[in-house]
Amino acid sequence: MHRVWKIFSVLGAVTLLSPCPAQAEADPIPTIVVSAEGLADPNYYRDQSIAYDEALRDAKGQAVEKAVGCFVSSRTVVENYALVSDRLISKSDGLIKSVFKVVNGGVQADGFYHVWIKAEIFAKPLSESLNQLSGKERSFLIKERGNPVVSVGILVESPESGERQECHTCNTEISSALMHFGYRVISDKKALEEKEARIKMMVSQGYPGQLASTFIRKMSDISVMGMVNLRKSPKINLAGIDVQTTLLTAWSLEAVDNHTSQIIFARNFQPPRGVMYNNEDEAVLKVGKQIGEVFSKDLFKSYIMRPSHEILMIVSGFEDRSLAKMLKKELIGVRAVLNVNFKEFLAGGETVFDVEFAGGREHFSNIVEDAVLGPLNRKFGKDAFHITEEHGDILRIAFDSSNLRQPFEEVLEEGAPLQLVADAPPERLREVVKSEELKQKVVKANPDAGKALMDL
Known part of the structure; x- marks a missing residue:
């Protein structure tokens, strides 16, 4: 009940919303630009055009979910996913100002139908509703950040x-x-x-x-x-x-x-x-x-209440730039990641990414560990990625390819999408994973997903 109060109070204050025409002309509402990955199970939707529509719908919902994550913690979203989905994600079309980039990935080697989008989401931040917040709500938000x-x-x-x-x-x-x-x-x-x-x-x-x-x-x-x-x-x-x-x-x-x-x-x-x-x-x-x-x-x-924070993420250990591009696609699906820019591939195998994360700078390395490196290591079946240095807005990560059971590209391309290996809510898993074939793939990388998918 306590967590439900939190998400209700936060959603009421954040108010991701679609403006009425008069309001849009008189007082433009701030927006957040996010990149998102949508998924669909092509084994369930036999018609590929329907699979595309479902993946695009899912991508829009994920974009809105990421925008929500700019104002409340990822854990709060996960624990109250049904409420967030009902109040916001299911109404994504009315909350999105524009989708200015769509990449139809089709059925990828992992068996899922993929669509990537970049969208502009309407958002009225808490900072603009400050006078309406109670002291209790302010204290909660300060603790969250x-x-x-x-x-x-x-x-x-x-x-x-x-x-x-x-x-x-x-x-x-x-x-x-x-x-x-x-x-x-x-x-x-x-x-x-x-x-x-x-x-x-x-x-x-x-x-x-x-x-x-x-x-x-x-x-x-x-x-x-x-x-x-x-x-x-x-x-x-x-x-x-x-x-x-x-x-x-x-x-x-x-x-x-x-x-x-x-x-x-x-x-x-x-x-x-x-x-x-x-x-x-x-x-x-x-x-x-x-x-x-x-x-x-x-x-x-x-x-x-900064909605996002940009950091320079330097990953060492990649043999060529194609691996870095594959990792970028995986990162786009992570809830805490709003945008990723593959900046440079340096001599010696260092890859530089500009990553925009939801939320502020506090406990940033913990967010990276939980939302990115942990799921990646589960996907690889070993601790292949670990943080070696954190200084200001620069984060260095080392990749160890020794003793991998499969080549790097096979794990990333054929394994379950990273967003489903991370802390995907049970409702989210059931929305996306429909067939027995893909269920087994997801459970292999994320055993905790088995309980959520057992009724399929």
Whole structure:
């Protein structure tokens, strides 16, 4: 019941939808471009034209499912597949703005009828429905996207001395706004202290200091930093009393992803002219509240709810580029993969792919392991693929062809499609696999599919 509430609340907020004509003209709805693979069982649909129609229909449904995966986790989609299918996938024609590429693959060596498409899907992201989300829904979505820890460290420049010091009031107000929105927050001072403690521990174990400093990152996922500039107004004598006010001249804010060093938010705020405060505390309190409110929402839109993330995936161990092209076709069928571009085949057998994955950067290597490498290794019957390096937006994967029971091309071409070897929901398997021949092929690579297909 808890998971059903999650998917209902998320689908209600994400709202993949077809716009009415008036709305489309006045306020164009954002779209997501995805590549998808559709399958049909030609042994069941004896007429090849019907098999093509079914594979094309399936490809459209998979495109919509991938778009849904941009806003909720793949596991949530799998566990609530019947609901997602009924609410969205079955209505794919009304949710697709256009299909601008169709490749009719016909019956491939794996026995399935294949159709590949590239489509533009209507999507009204959660970031545009922010005001309609409850605190409970926001907290759920933040957790779904990695539940990042945010450290806050704002400085203020003293109008008298010009010295920069920690702005406790700003940090408290910003932290309060972030926590109220649903984020986990620690102080920047604590994050740095924990980092230094871990570096010292590594050094005490014999590691060089420079290596330890490079290896240990700051103990938060996102660092919020900024500067508040204040100055004093000229003194004015009123009824024999010198009066001086504090002017807020400017403040800046920057947020950095500590995993990649990418700046994910940067803005300079200019206060209205002529606004004065009785003292510094009143000025920085105002700053903290305003920054906290703006930043909480902008971070949610630009970082938490990014619909996709592009990475450079480098695979070593392929003998020729034809194998890389075969792998690209397999990747298109994976739910978490929105688009794949075969970029380069380098000397020494390194193949470079640009891969656009659904969702954000958090736990990315786990997604690759679960959605791509795990199914590939099950298909090959051994751990042929493994991650060797992960740095920023670059992921290196090694392919070991030794001791394969079948040649690489035979496994990819004749084995069950990767999307059915991965965590395909039982309903999805029953939709696609109709004949005993293809049932046996899928169960061989994915034994868990046997239970779902036993009633065929």
